[in-house]
Structure formats: structure tokens, C-alpha cells
Amino acid sequence: MLKQTQKRSIETRAKLLRVATEAIAANGHGALRVEEVVKNAGVAKGTFFAHFKDKDALMELIIGAQINEYLDAAEEPGRAKNVDELVSRMRPLMDFMTRERYIFDVIVRHSGAAVKEELGPIAQTFERTIEIVAGWIAAGDFRKDVSEVLLAEGVQAFAVQAMALHFCAINNQEEMHLRFKSYLDAWLNPSLAS
Amino acid sequence: MLKQTQKRSIETRAKLLRVATEAIAANGHGALRVEEVVKNAGVAKGTFFAHFKDKDALMELIIGAQINEYLDAAEEPGRAKNVDELVSRMRPLMDFMTRERYIFDVIVRHSGAAVKEELGPIAQTFERTIEIVAGWIAAGDFRKDVSEVLLAEGVQAFAVQAMALHFCAINNQEEMHLRFKSYLDAWLNPSLAS
DNA sequence: TTATAAAATTGACCGTAGTCAATATTTATT
DNA sequence: AATAAATATTGACTACGGTCAATTTTATAA
Structure with a gap:
């Protein structure tokens, strides 16, 4: 009517x-x-x-939009061909996500969405991140013995780990990205790691 | 006085x-x-x-004590010698952590403690987990090209990732542990993964 | 135009975590 | 035993997210 x-x-x-x-x-x-x-x-x-639905739903929308802007910027220069480029491409996004403890908590809380059929805005950005990183990995100088999607999921896991540890003790920005790089060296190029 | x-x-x-x-x-x-x-x-x-200090501080104490019980049980049978054993040793702990969304959120929120000097109860259990897993890795059938502590941190990152994805879509318990195993095969034995 | 039903808005009200000045209790000192 | 000072407890109060029955606005149909 x-x-x-x-x-x-x-x-x-x-x-x-x-x-x-x-x-x-x-x-x-x-x-x-x-x-x-x-x-x-x-x-x-x-x-x-x-x-x-609640305050969190609004935060999801706003933070999700912000994450997408950072992902746009990360994609802009073309593919990341190695670990160093991957780390520097992710850096602005990770800095944003750790700008406030509150932001990081909201993101983690919504990274695994409620229902697959209706992925929330933040969960969507996580899927988008997987796609982007998987694309880089498939075409770049990285290990080929496991699927690029699994590797991309690992990159995300390590990013979250590095960010979570960033809130521990007296860590400056630099340490978070260094730690992230250490993980990725061992994860994406195990033959070179040592 | x-x-x-x-x-x-x-x-x-x-x-x-x-x-x-x-x-x-x-x-x-x-x-x-x-x-x-x-x-x-x-x-x-x-x-x-x-x-x-707040309700969360009480939850931290209680959940931290529960995690320690699961870690005691995980250590009980001696070292885990390969990925399968590692996964099954961590299984009860991960099942507990994902029993309620609320529990998982509290744990993630406190896994990276505020200040190193005063690690909270949950952050302590995360450090303990690293020690335990690093010990298994050092003595077991795992890659040796990177430090066991780095590998253990990776195991933790993958556990968190698998648990976070568990709350996504229609995942049953089995899938979480299967996913965890896929990650660990690629992380702890890259030469065997394929 | 008017009647009507869906859609949108309202604001008083509720639940629950957390605060703080006032009060009570315990213990050391004389 | 009396005094003093640190420690512990109290409960009314605030902050803030979230609810819902009642009301208002909008658009359609007669």
C-alpha cells in the first residue's frame, strides 16, 4: 500500500x-x-x-567504511610482490585498527559475522582483505605449496595477532609491523626464513 | 600501622x-x-x-583459572609430537573458549594485557600457552628453520583465527578443529604441506 | 476529501555497570 | 581502656545503552 x-x-x-x-x-x-x-x-x-539495531551496528557501518577506504588505498599501487611490500601495504590499515583499543575490539568482535547470508560490514571487509591478499600471493614471490586463500587467511591471523600484542606492554608502532613481518617471512616464504 | x-x-x-x-x-x-x-x-x-576493578576483572580471574585447568590437562599426557596431537591436545581448551560468544570476547579482549609488569590472568595463560607449545615444537617433529617461540605464537594466532571463524556462518565444532589443523600443517611443516 | 493502514517517530521507562561521600569496623598506639 | 588511623563496607546515585506502547506522519484507496 x-x-x-x-x-x-x-x-x-x-x-x-x-x-x-x-x-x-x-x-x-x-x-x-x-x-x-x-x-x-x-x-x-x-x-x-x-x-x-544497536550502537555496535552503527560503529560497524562507520568502521567498515573506513576500512574499505584503507583497502582502496592498499590496492591502488598494484600488487604487493613480496613480504616487505605486503607489510607496508597493510601498514596504514593496521595503524587505523590500533588507533584506539575500542576500534580494535569492535573489529575483532565483528570479524566473524553472525550469519553467512548477512555478512556485516566489517566481516565483508575481512573477506575483501582475503581476496586482495590472496590475489597478491597468487601472482607474487611467495610459496606455492598451499592455496593462496589459506595463506591469505594466515596473513589475516598474523595481522590480528600482531595488533593484539601491540596493546601489550610498551610497544611502539614500529614493533607491531616488525613482528608482523617476522610472522609473514616464516609463513609466506618458509624456505627463505631462518 | x-x-x-x-x-x-x-x-x-x-x-x-x-x-x-x-x-x-x-x-x-x-x-x-x-x-x-x-x-x-x-x-x-x-x-x-x-x-x-570491574566486572571484566572478575571474569578474567574466573576464566583465567578455567583456562589454566585446560592447560594442565593439555600438558598431562606429555609432549605433543606432531600436528594431529597438537590439535587434539588443544581441542578441549578451544571448545571451552568457544562455548559462549561472550567467553571468546572476554578472552580476546584480555589476551593482550594492558601493561607487561602486571599481566592479567588471561594474558598469563596466553604466555603459558606459548611456553607449552614452544616446548612441544622444540622437541617434536616440526620445522626447525624459525624459533619455536615464533612458531608457538603462530599456533596461537591460528587458534584465535579458527575460533573467530567458528562464530561465522553455520560451522559445527568439527570444522573449527579441521580448519585449525589445515593452518598448522602449513605452518609447522611447510615441506610436507600440499 | 476522507478513511485507513503502513511507516516513522517519540520519550518515559528499564536494566545494569560503575561511583563516591558517608559510615562502620578493625587494629596499632598510648 | 581510650584514641587514632587505616581499612572495609554501604547504598543512594549516575551514566548510558536499549525497549516499547502511544502518537504522529505519510501515502494509498474509496
Whole structure:
């Protein structure tokens, strides 16, 4: 009878997203408050939850979009041909993911999505990462005894490991990427590792 | 002037831990409520937070103790000599960690501790796991071109990856351990993998 | 135009973690 | 035993995410 989604609703959702993105740009992801978003968007609290299942769902959308920007940039220069290039290509993304502990926690929490049929925005970026890295591995100077997809999944596992350890003790940025490289040397070129 | 910790305090803390452990045994980790714990322990809410920094700190203690029990059992039969043995030795621990999504989230959140000087209970179990697995790897039928500690860290990374993917889509228990084994075949015996 | 039903919004309300100034208890000192 | 000081406990209060019955707005049909 009625067309499913009214223009008003689309506008409200866009406004919520815009206000939230601005707040995050100003104060960081972890400081975002739903009450602040609805106040600045000029809507009631319930409206927020009519548009997003919960606060995490909004964070997923925003962080997922940010990850995709980093993946675009990582793909831009063409394929990474060796471990050093792979590490430097992933560096901006990993720096973003570890900018705040809160960001990393949200990402990990949503990296394994709920249901395959409806992969969340962050889980989608994880799949995209696998595809990209697998593509590099297939065409580059890497071991060929196992599938590139398995290798790409390993790269992701090591990235997560390096990032998790980054939050431990007094680690500077450099150590995270060095650790990541150590893993990848042993994972992607076992014959050369030593 | 006064001895630092009164007996009363030790008893209260022990009672809170006992009550919380019982509640978890009855209803699972994710269902634990601080208000329920203090009610059943017969203390005020503020007392809880005088003993534990937050609810997560209590969960860390309890889950850390549970992980240590699984590690004890994993060590019991002596060293794991190959990938199959390693996978089956880790199986009960990984099953526990994936019993509830909430448990896995708490573990990941605390696997990389805040400060090295004061490793939390869960971070300690992660260090212990590295030691145990590194010991197996050093003495067993595994590649020798990189250090056993690096290899053990990789085992941990792959375990986390397999568990994270377990929460994705329709995966049964079996697939998680199969996936884990695939990773380890390629990681610990690259010459044999194919 | 009016009646009507779907869609969207509202805001008071709830659940639960966490805080803190006030109070009570314990122990050392005289 | 009285005093003092450190330690422990209390519970009303706050912060904040999330819910839902009631209301308003929008679009379609008669």
C-alpha cells in the first residue's frame, strides 16, 4: 500500500550517520554516545534504534567504511610482490585498527559475522582483505605449496595477532609491523626464513 | 600501622568469587549479573567494586583459572609430537573458549594485557600457552628453520583465527578443529604441506 | 476529501555497570 | 581502656545503552 521506505526515513538515517561521523572525527570512536548523536541530530532516542539495531551496528557501518577506504588505498599501487611490500601495504590499515583499543575490539568482535547470508560490514571487509591478499600471493614471490586463500587467511591471523600484542606492554608502532613481518617471512616464504 | 589486608576483606573477596563461580556454573558466563552476585553474597554493590576493578576483572580471574585447568590437562599426557596431537591436545581448551560468544570476547579482549609488569590472568595463560607449545615444537617433529617461540605464537594466532571463524556462518565444532589443523600443517611443516 | 493502514517517530521507562561521600569496623598506639 | 588511623563496607546515585506502547506522519484507496 505504502512504498516501503519513506524519504523522511532515509533522511533521518543519513543525518544520524553524518552526525555520528562528525562526533567520531572530533572525539574518537570510543567516546561516541548515542544520546549525543540523537541530540545533535534533533531526533528522539528511540529513532536511533529504529535505524540501527544497536550502537555496535552503527560503529560497524562507520568502521567498515573506513576500512574499505584503507583497502582502496592498499590496492591502488598494484600488487604487493613480496613480504616487505605486503607489510607496508597493510601498514596504514593496521595503524587505523590500533588507533584506539575500542576500534580494535569492535573489529575483532565483528570479524566473524553472525550469519553467512548477512555478512556485516566489517566481516565483508575481512573477506575483501582475503581476496586482495590472496590475489597478491597468487601472482607474487611467495610459496606455492598451499592455496593462496589459506595463506591469505594466515596473513589475516598474523595481522590480528600482531595488533593484539601491540596493546601489550610498551610497544611502539614500529614493533607491531616488525613482528608482523617476522610472522609473514616464516609463513609466506618458509624456505627463505631462518 | 595496620596490617594491609584484614581477614574480613579476604573472606568477602572469597565469598564473591565463590558465589560468582556458582552462578556461572548454573547459568553461563554471559548471564552473570553483578547485582545477583552481591545479593547472593550478602554484601553491598560497592563492595564488589572495592574488590574487583570491574566486572571484566572478575571474569578474567574466573576464566583465567578455567583456562589454566585446560592447560594442565593439555600438558598431562606429555609432549605433543606432531600436528594431529597438537590439535587434539588443544581441542578441549578451544571448545571451552568457544562455548559462549561472550567467553571468546572476554578472552580476546584480555589476551593482550594492558601493561607487561602486571599481566592479567588471561594474558598469563596466553604466555603459558606459548611456553607449552614452544616446548612441544622444540622437541617434536616440526620445522626447525624459525624459533619455536615464533612458531608457538603462530599456533596461537591460528587458534584465535579458527575460533573467530567458528562464530561465522553455520560451522559445527568439527570444522573449527579441521580448519585449525589445515593452518598448522602449513605452518609447522611447510615441506610436507600440499 | 476522507478513511485507513503502513511507516516513522517519540520519550518515559528499564536494566545494569560503575561511583563516591558517608559510615562502620578493625587494629596499632598510648 | 581510650584514641587514632587505616581499612572495609554501604547504598543512594549516575551514566548510558536499549525497549516499547502511544502518537504522529505519510501515502494509498474509496
